[in-house]
Amino acid sequence: MTEPLLAVEELAVTYRKSWRSSSVRAVDGVSLGLNSGEIVGVVGESGSGKSTLGRALLGLTKSTAGSIRFGGRDVTHERAGSRSSGRVLQVVFQDPFSSLNPARTVGSILSEPLEMHGGMSADAANSKIRELLLRVGLPADAMHRYPSAFSGGQRQRIAIARAISVDPDLVICDEATSALDVVTQARMLELLGSLSAERRMAVLFIAHDLAVVAAIAHRVVVLYQGRVMEQGPCRAILASPLHPYTRALELSSPVPDPAAQRERRRRRVEALAASTVEVSQEVPEVGCPFAPRCPEAFSACWTSRPKDNAVGDRTVACHLYDADLAPNPENRRNETA
Numbered sequence: 001m002t003e004p005l006l007a008v009e010e011l012a013v014t015y016r017k018s019w020r021s022s023s024v025r026a027v028d029g030v031s032l033g034l035n036s037g038e039i040v041g042v043v044g045e046s047g048s049g050k051s052t053l054g055r056a057l058l059g060l061t062k063s064t065a066g067s068i069r070f071g072g073r074d075v076t077h078e079r080a081g082s083r084s085s086g087r088v089l090q091v092v093f094q095d096p097f098s099s100l101n102p103a104r105t106v107g108s109i110l111s112e113p114l115e116m117h118g119g120m121s122a123d124a125a126n127s128k129i130r131e132l133l134l135r136v137g138l139p140a141d142a143m144h145r146y147p148s149a150f151s152g153g154q155r156q157r158i159a160i161a162r163a164i165s166v167d168p169d170l171v172i173c174d175e176a177t178s179a180l181d182v183v184t185q186a187r188m189l190e191l192l193g194s195l196s197a198e199r200r201m202a203v204l205f206i207a208h209d210l211a212v213v214a215a216i217a218h219r220v221v222v223l224y225q226g227r228v229m230e231q232g233p234c235r236a237i238l239a240s241p242l243h244p245y246t247r248a249l250e251l252s253s254p255v256p257d258p259a260a261q262r263e264r265r266r267r268r269v270e271a272l273a274a275s276t277v278e279v280s281q282e283v284p285e286v287g288c289p290f291a292p293r294c295p296e297a298f299s300a301c302w303t304s305r306p307k308d309n310a311v312g313d314r315t316v317a318c319h320l321y322d323a324d325l326a327p328n329p330e331n332r333r334n335e336t337a
């Protein structure tokens with residue numbers, strides 16, 4: 001079997017604010033793989049570790065354990081900009097207002113990576129910039145204007161043009177569409193999807209809304225407190241989320257119909273009802289981090305860390321799917337059949 005383009009094994013990132021404060025395990029044993037041309041979504045609530053994971057993959061944040069292999073090479077301890085892998089990694093951040101230098105024209109912003117990576121002549125760079133602008137849906141004369149002349153959606157198109165200018169193998173999009181209105185967001189997802197398909201470019205798409213991720217990703221990784229709760233094909237997870245946390249997350253995506261939205265809110269409250277198990281500690285050190293909010297938690301959830309249980313073509317880190325621990329494994333098997 002060939003190695004995936006990106007192979008992440010048991011990655012951990014721990015932050016320590018000062019020597020006196022306790023540490024935060026922002027990423028806690030995350031494993032995932034990404035093939036060329038594949039779009040993988042990373043989804044989770046605020047604080048679940050999505051951005052830290054993205055930053056660690058980019059070499060902007062130091063990992064404390066585990067490994068990152070990119071293009072067949074171990075890049076775990078290499079910083080951004082000094083990666084020895086011959087493969088190209090680019091990023092699109094959430095805020096197109098701060099990620100584009102306001103003092104430079106769009107042409108100058110786009111020519112920088114071309115000069116750094118490609119060593120192009122000015123003429124060749126100019127025609128490549130025109131081509132890139134047209135590809136992302138902007139007029140060629142946009143190159144003479146400054147970022148302030150564009151709307152949020154147009155600026156994000158410029159950021160995407162900058163990312164794809166060097167023909168990356170992988171683009172990490174960190175909440176790249178979250179600041180945009182629904183219609184602009186949908187257009188941006190469509191653009192990213194078609195760019196990925198035509199260039200065999202892999203995309204790691206980080207977002208907090210499962211429905212947004214589902215609109216673009218082939219597979220999805222659900223994070224909670226730095227751990228992978230569920231991972232598998234996007235369509236299957238959206239149609240029948242198995243982990244109690246994924247179910248609650250699915251109910252957080254807004255729907256247009258107010259009555260349906262009210263009903264989803266009610267079901268979400270139920271899905272996040274506190275555990276009925278009597279416990280002394282708040283967040284279990286050794287058990288499942290979701291146990292305190294999980295209405296289905298049982299004693300094992302507080303005492304042992306769930307393993308990645310294979311359920312069809314996905315994995316679910318929940319004792320309810322562990323044949324040796326679940327109170328009613330037969331019921332679960334019927335539920336997932």
Ligand SMILES: Nc1ncnc2c1ncn2[C@@H]1O[C@H](COP(=O)(O)OP(=O)(O)OP(=O)(O)O)[C@@H](O)[C@H]1O
Nearest residue numbers: 015017024026045046047048049050051052053208
């Ligand atoms: N530089 C830092 N120093 C200390 N703790 C940090 C730092 N950056 C993030 N954290 C903590 O790490 C955890 C994960 O944060 P992270 O920003 O990766 O989550 P996220 O899922 O991207 O959240 P959001 O969607 O709000 O951006 C949080 O508890 C956060 O408070």
